[in-house]
Amino acid sequence: MVTTTHHHSCTLCEATCGITVTVEGDRVTGIRGDEADPLSRGYICPKATALADVHHDPDRLRTPLVRFGDEWVETSWPAAFELVAAGLREVRERHGKHALAVYQGNPSAHNFGLLTYGLPFFRELGTRNLYSATSVDQLPHMLAALEMFGHQLLMPVPDIDRTDLFVCLGGNPAVSNGSIMTAPNVRARLKAVRRVVVIDPRRTETAGLADEHLFIRPGTDALLLLSLIDVLFAEHLVCTGRLTPHLVGLDILREVARGFPAERTEPVTGVPAERVRALARELAETPRAVVYGRVGICTQEFGGLAAWLVVVVNALTGHLDEPGGAMFTTPAVDALPLAALTGHRGSFGTYRSRVRGLPEFGGELPVAALAEEIDTPGEGRIRGLITSAGNPVLSTPNGARLERALDELDFMVSIDPYLNETTRHADVILPPTVHLERSHYELALANYSVRNVAKYSPPVFRRGSDQRHDWEIVLELATRVLGGGAPARLLGGLGPEAVLELGLLAGPHGLRKLHKGLSLRSLKQEPHGVDLGPLERRLPGRLATRGRKVNLAPKSYLDDVPRLRGVLERERPALVLIGRRQLRSNNSWLHNSERLVKGKPRCTLLVHPDDARQRGLGDGDRALLSSASGKIAVPVEVTDAIMPGVVSLPHGWGHHRDGVRLAVATAHAGVSANDVTDEGFVDALTGTAAVSGVPVELTPEREFDRS
Numbered sequence: 080m081v082t083t084t085h086h087h088s089c090t091l092c093e094a095t096c097g098i099t100v101t102v103e104g105d106r107v108t109g110i111r112g113d114e115a116d117p118l119s120r121g122y123i124c125p126k127a128t129a130l131a132d133v134h135h136d137p138d139r140l141r142t143p144l145v146r147f148g149d150e151w152v153e154t155s156w157p158a159a160f161e162l163v164a165a166g167l168r169e170v171r172e173r174h175g176k177h178a179l180a181v182y183q184g185n186p187s188a189h190n191f192g193l194l195t196y197g198l199p200f201f202r203e204l205g206t207r208n209l210y211s212a213t214s215v216d217q218l219p220h221m222l223a224a225l226e227m228f229g230h231q232l233l234m235p236v237p238d239i240d241r242t243d244l245f246v247c248l249g250g251n252p253a254v255s256n257g258s259i260m261t262a263p264n265v266r267a268r269l270k271a272v273r274r275v276v277v278i279d280p281r282r283t284e285t286a287g288l289a290d291e292h293l294f295i296r297p298g299t300d301a302l303l304l305l306s307l308i309d310v311l312f313a314e315h316l317v318c319t320g321r322l323t324p325h326l327v328g329l330d331i332l333r334e335v336a337r338g339f340p341a342e343r344t345e346p347v348t349g350v351p352a353e354r355v356r357a358l359a360r361e362l363a364e365t366p367r368a369v370v371y372g373r374v375g376i377c378t379q380e381f382g383g384l385a386a387w388l389v390v391v392v393n394a395l396t397g398h399l400d401e402p403g404g405a406m407f408t409t410p411a412v413d414a415l416p417l418a419a420l421t422g423h424r425g426s427f428g429t430y431r432s433r434v435r436g437l438p439e440f441g442g443e444l445p446v447a448a449l450a451e452e453i454d455t456p457g458e459g460r461i462r463g464l465i466t467s468a469g470n471p472v473l474s475t476p477n478g479a480r481l482e483r484a485l486d487e488l489d490f491m492v493s494i495d496p497y498l499n500e501t502t503r504h505a506d507v508i509l510p511p512t513v514h515l516e517r518s519h520y521e522l523a524l525a526n527y528s529v530r531n532v533a534k535y536s537p538p539v540f541r542r543g544s545d546q547r548h549d550w551e552i553v554l555e556l557a558t559r560v561l562g563g564g565a566p567a568r569l570l571g572g573l574g575p576e577a578v579l580e581l582g583l584l585a586g587p588h589g590l591r592k593l594h595k596g597l598s599l600r601s602l603k604q605e606p607h608g609v610d611l612g613p614l615e616r617r618l619p620g621r622l623a624t625r626g627r628k629v630n631l632a633p634k635s636y637l638d639d640v641p642r643l644r645g646v647l648e649r650e651r652p653a654l655v656l657i658g659r660r661q662l663r664s665n666n667s668w669l670h671n672s673e674r675l676v677k678g679k680p681r682c683t684l685l686v687h688p689d690d691a692r693q694r695g696l697g698d699g700d701r702a703l704l705s706s707a708s709g710k711i712a713v714p715v716e717v718t719d720a721i722m723p724g725v726v727s728l729p730h731g732w733g734h735h736r737d738g739v740r741l742a743v744a745t746a747h748a749g750v751s752a753n754d755v756t757d758e759g760f761v762d763a764l765t766g767t768a769a770v771s772g773v774p775v776e777l778t779p780e781r782e783f784d785r786s
Contacts, residue, residue: 080103080104084102086099090186090189091126093259094263096116096127096256110131113607117532118261118528126665132673136671138743139497140495140508143507144508146506156545166489166492167465168559174462176206177459178461179463179464181206182449183211183468185474186469191522193553199568200554200556201553203557208444210471211469215378215447215474217258217374218382219383219385221234221425222427224425225426226630228624230415230424230425230623235399235407236261239262245368246276246370248375249372249376250373251373252373253265254660254662255373258374262528262529270288276291277289280294280725293354294349295722296655297725298769298772302646302647303355304388304389305339306336306344308336309339311359311363312336318396326629326631327631328632329632331637332391335640349722369403369404375657378769380760381642381646382762383636383762384639391631399618400618402613402614402616408531410525410533411582411583411589412582414522416585425440434451437766447761449461450758453487454480454484462488462490467549472504473500473501476708476757477754478751479708482500482504482736495508495509497741498740500734511546512547520533520575521534530611530612530613532610536606654724654774656704658752659727659728659729663675663681664681667731670731670734676743680747685721685728686717686718686777687723687725690723700714701714702715703778704755705776706755706776707757708759711754712750713750726775734748752770756770
């Protein structure tokens with residue numbers, strides 16, 4: 080049998096590593112790193128090999144399924160489309176367009192078919208009830224981009240390859256390979272950095288590589304950052320460099336930070352005042368330094384303030400838009416000019432959710448409101464739902480309430496290749512092709528890469544004659560639900576490649592470079608990808624604000640500071656829960672790969688020895704973890720890598736639900752952290768779910784059994 084070699088990209092995490100796939104017939108025989116890829120340079124993490132497992136997975140759906148009670152029946156694509164279109168039309172006609180909701184999962188960001196066709200279709204539906212993984216992830220960073228730089232996509236990334244001081248809050252890039260910092264092989268990159276400081280409630284894998292690790296209590300990052308800013312002003316260390324004429328709000332910041340001296344915040348954050356002062360001086364005195372904050376600072380009750388203040392610290396120390404600091408990319412396909420032409424740079428608070436009044440962001444509502452918008456009676460109640468590439472039962476707060484709510488819907492359809500914990504509630508499942516069966520271009524994450532690159536990957540396998548790409552699925556639904564004019568608004572049947580071609584030609588490396596410009600044709604001739612160079616200074620030209628100014632003190636944040644000040648006097652819970660990222664896992668959807676879940680169980684609760692001793696728990700014991708929203712039984716792992724008063728459970732497990740077709744995942748079920756997170760616990764400013772810092776109680780399971 081003939082062996083063929085294909086160059087592709089791994090789309091299973093933020094790193095987007097270049098891979099070389101060897102194939103014999105219809106079987107993958109090997110996946111290894113592509114040495115010639117300009118960004119990953121031969122590196123791949125364990126998840127890349129799971130592309131083969133997903134492709135060959137016997138549990139993967141290839142034919143539409145229709146549910147009749149507890150039974151699933153295969154049907155043809157035309158029949159499935161007719162059922163779905165009828166169900167969606169009926170919801171809209173009987174209850175109005177806002178009665179139909181959409182949830183888009185994290186994998187959408189890696190799928191340029193869904194980005195170019197799915198996102199426009201969902202917005203064409205005209206419903207206010209759009210939801211996505213954004214509000215359990217990066218929303219606070221996007222709000223800071225909108226409020227400070229004028230566009231929600233203008234998020235700076237650490238220029239990690241040229242920095243001398245890397246300060247990391249609430250992130251674990253050694254495991255994630257970056258996140259809003261597309262950086263394959265972060266371990267090697269960090270080893271080249273002169274000094275690394277990690278501030279985190281857990282001694283993470285990244286902290287294990289760092290020169291210094293400081294414990295911080297969950298949810299207090301904004302206090303620490305304000306103390307850093309206070310030191311910078313008090314000790315006359317502020318130096319904003321060439322951006323000084325383009326910055327506004329410095330005097331306001333000085334006054335705000337004055338109320339948060341390091342000695343005042345130390346008892347709450349747990350970070351010694353002398354270390355805060357030393358770190359502020361170090362940031363100010365190091366020519367190439369950067370502060371990086373990630374999901375741990377976003378998904379907490381002060382996520383909006385924390386994300387804002389990370390940008391502020393970088394600006395005040397002269398490290399914004401400077402080599403080695405926080406910089407902006409020059410992507411080959413630039414979404415900002417297109418968004419400017421359509422007048423959509425982002426939005427915040429233009430409307431609010433029906434039940435709780437949580438704010439809209441970017442045309443979406445916070446997913447923490449989804450369950451209540453379904454199960455709370457009244458006008459405007461959600462009666463129908465589309466899920467696309469997502470598993471919100473395991474990925475959003477209080478998944479138990481959400482799964483109960485899903486059973487109250489009039490109609491639900493899922494665009495998903497698996498019968499999982501969420502899609503089992505659907506009336507119809509429409510399974511798209513998977514990674515190696517479709518072409519790929521990193522439309523979204525190229526905007527946050529630590530180096531400017533471009534790469535197009537054709538599919539490794541031809542799709543089956545009775546398979547559909549996800550963009551074809553949504554295009555068909557658009558035609559049937561919205562009428563004949565919808566395909567024209569979604570570029571008809573031209574496909575994602577046509578959108579990519581236009582984007583490349585109009586981009587900064589396209590037609591303006593004349594015969595040397597990037598095009599889809601030229602990219603196809605470079606199967607390993609094209610290196611477009613290191614990050615460059617982009618400000619003030621890249622700014623989308625009035626007068627090309629960076630607003631360091633937006634009113635929305637200033638109005639939220641009094642809420643933060645209240646934490647200084649508030650009694651702390653005895654124990655709080657945080658999540659954790661794992662190298663061989665990505666959210667909820669790679670647990671059906673035997674090679675990724677085999678070995679020692681990883682769904683364990685990390686508990687500090689002092690906390691375990693106080694509760695009569697030992698390593699390996701089972702305990703009951705309970706919160707305001709639920710309780711779960713978990714195996715305990717006693718370790719001093721976690722801060723006293725904090726416990727940690729990984730995200731994405733909980734595959735014990737009945738009615739799923741995930742044989743491997745079910746055998747390694749674990750428990751869902753989101754069965755004890757609280758949908759009522761959110762960042763009041765942004766509506767982002769606060770899944771970090773959830774108050775919990777921990778008791779031996781045997782004591783619960785006796786009661």
